[in-house]
Amino acid sequence: MDKEFILEVKKKREFSQLPDSVVERAISVAGEDIKEVRSLLRKYFGVFLTNKVLKGKGIEILKSHKSSMHREYGPLYELIFGKMGDVGAVVDLGCGANCFSYELMPKGINYVGVEAVGQLVDSANRYFKEGGFESAHVLHRDLFDLEFILKTLKQMPKPRAIFLFQVVDALENLEKDFSKKFLLAIGEESERIVLSLPVRSLSGRTRFQARRKWILDFIGENFETIDSFETNGERFLIIKNKFFWGLFLNKVF
Ligand SMILES: C[S@@+](CC[C@H](N)C(=O)[O-])C[C@H]1O[C@@H](n2cnc3c(N)ncnc32)[C@H](O)[C@@H]1O
Known part of the structure; x- marks a missing residue:
């Protein structure tokens, strides 16, 4: 991939703090038309690319x-x-x-966020520092860097709970079927995954429903569902690895 073109896309300030790998992937999906690439990036990362959305402080931002x-x-x-x-x-x-919902989680819990938008990462880490939340931080990385994600998970104290709220869509749109590989891999390195999906989509209803069925079927085949509930337009699933031996070994060692 042409490094020059990646740099060209990132010349616009709003994209300047996205990892190169994210821009590279957008180029591989949208082609080498700078407008198309930027429009795709705006679609999946857009709202956080300007500081305007980070209005307020801490939980107000939610x-x-x-x-x-x-x-x-x-x-x-x-x-x-x-x-x-x-x-x-x-x-x-x-x-x-x-x-920014850290304050609403059980007090002092170990928390690591992973996020591609640098502006948001800086703002979150400032919030943790100013609030004296020493057990929380956000890492500036691309989720497609699976090796890094698994290494991070390995370093966290067990039992580890992964939050994957409204993220599957962004992963799928940048690489079809990546979320399957991703879920299976992170399932091996965690004791629980809490995944959320929007219940409705304003556009592309048929495609949205097909994808939703696809992901729910995949979860049903590969994970055990501990709980599943719908609240305020969002479906939450609490799942765990189906394979008893994996869990058993996790507990013993
Ligand atoms: C729809 S938002 C959901 C945010 C949050 N999980 C929630 O539900 O409140 C999707 C988030 O995933 C991040 N994201 C998407 N693709 C990513 C990637 N490849 N690497 C890191 N972050 C990514 C976006 O920047 C955005 O913050």
């Missing part, structure tokens, strides 16, 4: 972003953490603004 604004975090986390029992660490993949 109210200004589309994915988190309708969530009632109090009851939602009560349900999620209640179902999971003991949690050693939360790893929030594609965390976006959700990292």
Whole structure:
């Protein structure tokens, strides 16, 4: 891939802090038309690319972003953490603004977010520092860097809970079927995955429903569902690796 072209795309300030690998993938999907590439990047990373969405401070920011604004975090986390029992660490993949809900999680919990948008990562880490939240930070990485994600998971205390809220769509649109490989791999390195999907889409209804069925069937075949519930336009699934031996070995060693 032409490095010059990646740099050209990143010349516009809003894209300047995206990892090169993310821009490279967008180029491989959209072709070498700079307008198309930027429009694709805006579609999946756009809202966080300007600091405008990071209005307010800490948990106030949750109210200004589309994915988190309708969530009632109090009851939602009560349900999620209640179902999971003991949690050693939360790893929030594609965390976006959700990292600002840290204060609403069980006090002092180990938290690592992974996010491609550098502007958001800086703002989140500033928030953790100013709030004295020493057990929380966000890493600036591309989720397609699976080796890095697995290494990060390995370093976290067990039982590890992965949050994958409204991220599958972005992964699938940048590489078809990547989320299958991704879910199987992270399932091996975690004790729980909490995944969320939007219940409705404003556009492309048929494609949206087909994808939703596809992901739910895949989860049914490969994971055990601990709980599944719908709240405020979002379906949450708490799942774990189906294979008893994997879990057994995790516990013994
Ligand atoms: C729809 S938002 C959801 C944000 C958050 N998980 C929530 O539900 O509140 C998707 C997030 O995933 C991030 N993202 C998408 N693809 C990514 C990638 N390849 N690497 C890292 N982050 C990514 C986006 O920047 C964005 O913050």
